[in-house]
Amino acid sequence: MGAVFAMQGLGQLTAAFVMLFVTLGFKQSLIMSTKPANCTGDCALAVDKMWRTLIGFGAVPGCIALYYRLTIPETPRYTFDVARDVERAQDDVKAYMSGQHEGHPDELARVAAQKQALEAMTVPKASWSDFFRHYSKLKNAKLLAGTALSWCFLDIAYYGLSLNNAAILNVIGYSTAGATTTYQYLYNTAVGNLIIVLAGAVPGYWFTVATVDTIGRKPLQFMGFAILTVLFIVMGFAYHHLSANGLLAIYVLAQFFFNFGPNSTTFIVPGECFPTRYRSTSHGISAASGKVRLSSFLPPI
Amino acid sequence: MLGIVYFPGKGTIPTTSDTAIKLATSAGTVVGQLGFGALADIIGRKKMYGLELIIIIFATLAHALSSGSPSVNIIGVIIFWRVIMVSPAVVSNATGC
Numbered sequence: 350m351g352a353v354f355a356m357q358g359l360g361q362l363t364a365a366f367v368m369l370f371v372t373l374g375f376k377q378s379l380i381m382s383t384k385p386a387n388c389t390g391d392c393a394l395a396v397d398k399m400w401r402t403l404i405g406f407g408a409v410p411g412c413i414a415l416y417y418r419l420t421i422p423e424t425p426r427y428t429f430d431v432a433r434d435v436e437r438a439q440d441d442v443k444a445y446m447s448g449q450h451e452g453h454p455d456e457l458a459r460v461a462a463q464k465q466a467l468e469a470m471t472v473p474k475a476s477w478s479d480f481f482r483h484y485s486k487l488k489n490a491k492l493l494a495g496t497a498l499s500w501c502f503l504d505i506a507y508y509g510l511s512l513n514n515a516a517i518l519n520v521i522g523y524s525t526a527g528a529t530t531t532y533q534y535l536y537n538t539a540v541g542n543l544i545i546v547l548a549g550a551v552p553g554y555w556f557t558v559a560t561v562d563t564i565g566r567k568p569l570q571f572m573g574f575a576i577l578t579v580l581f582i583v584m585g586f587a588y589h590h591l592s593a594n595g596l597l598a599i600y601v602l603a604q605f606f607f608n609f610g611p612n613s614t615t616f617i618v619p620g621e622c623f624p625t626r627y628r629s630t631s632h633g634i635s636a637a638s639g640k641v642r643l644s645s646f647l648p649p650i
Numbered sequence: 651m652l653g654i655v656y657f658p659g660k661g662t663i664p665t666t667s668d669t670a671i672k673l674a675t676s677a678g679t680v681v682g683q684l685g686f687g688a689l690a691d692i693i694g695r696k697k698m699y700g701l702e703l704i705i706i707i708f709a710t711l712a713h714a715l716s717s718g719s720p721s722v723n724i725i726g727v728i729i730f731w732r733v734i735m736v737s738p739a740v741v742s743n744a745t746g747c
Contacts, residue, residue: 385661388654400651405714411707418699508676531654626691629698633687637680 358554358608360410361546367406369539371399372532379532388531396531480627492622496635499570500615506577507607510600514542517600522593541597549601553608566614573610577603656724667725674729675736682737702738709735 372379378395382388388396484490510517518524518541528534561569580603584596591599615635623631653662663671690698713731718724 385654386659388661389658393655393658396651397655400655401714403651405711408707408710408714411703411710415700415703415707418696418703535651629686629690629695630688633683633685633690636687637683 358546358551361550362543363410364403364407365539365543365546367403369536369543371402372535372539375399376532379535380530382531383529385531385534392531396535480630483624483627493631493634496615496619496622496631499611500619500635503574503607503611503615506581507612510603514545518542518597521596521600523597526593544597545601545604549604550608553605553610554613556605556609557613560609561613561617566618569609570611570614570618573606573612573614576606577610580606652724652728656718663725671725671729671732675732678733678735678737686738705738706735 375395375398378391379388382392484493515524515538518538523541524534524537526537528537557569564572580599584591584599584603588596619632619635620628653660657663662668686698686702709731713728713735716724716727716731718727
């Protein structure tokens, strides 16, 4: 599951590269204007093509994923626990264990078992009342509150910063440093983005993948939050004493520990600790609580 | 980049519009995660994956092809498609456009 999440890093990396390449590609048009404010005519035309390419490129990995997702089989747990197709789930498990695509249960036995299971299964069936009964137990409610709140606290900092990568590069003076043309400005932004992703986010994701099972989710999350606190205190109090490159270095470190820590663990834990029949719902609630803070009380910078 | 194209002379999107886009994006994610999360429990993960991706691909292309007109503000069109684009996605992407 950590590996799945690490693909987010790969996506960010691809986006950063596409941004760099379109900037290089339209160099001739961009180099004519001295700063973004007077980028008109040919320059504006080029930038218009650039953002459309950047956004449109997002559909490419989507199409690749669609092919694979349409060909993956349903998880056996879902088949067993929710769809109640006992025979099919059992055969699927056997098939996965031996490396095959999916099981081919005997249809007659399958229907018979399904009917029998309907009468005999003691696993509670998913329903609103069962959902509320499940979460009215203090133990279960605390679990949901824990995953939702930690995700919420993380996202305040994480999305507040990450949605504004370009703005931050601008504020700390990285993208404007020595930029005498719109081209240089956009080039610096693209390269800065690439540095942040390549040095911070991507290794962070893969460190998580490598250590999440040995160090454990809780220590990893705790360590990440602790280091981030220190980094942001340093960044905040020493802001005026640090150069643009120094600030960028701390920012890259912060990105690294976001991903080698809370950003990954808050995603992994809700995917593991809830009962199958409410797993997606609970994961959705946890993830959404992170974004709620943006919409409700804290606008992004 | 949107600022350079649509706000010539300034080079940046006005703060209010910029915040509106980002807030709407987050709001879309909230609604999407709650809705699609619950739906995945009801009708199955595999079906939802496929549906989510089809929505994302469609909205992404629409977003890339959208533009303003005398009666429709470009910011409005972008917010509209972006909300649809991110609503099925658990993880929204941050490129700083």
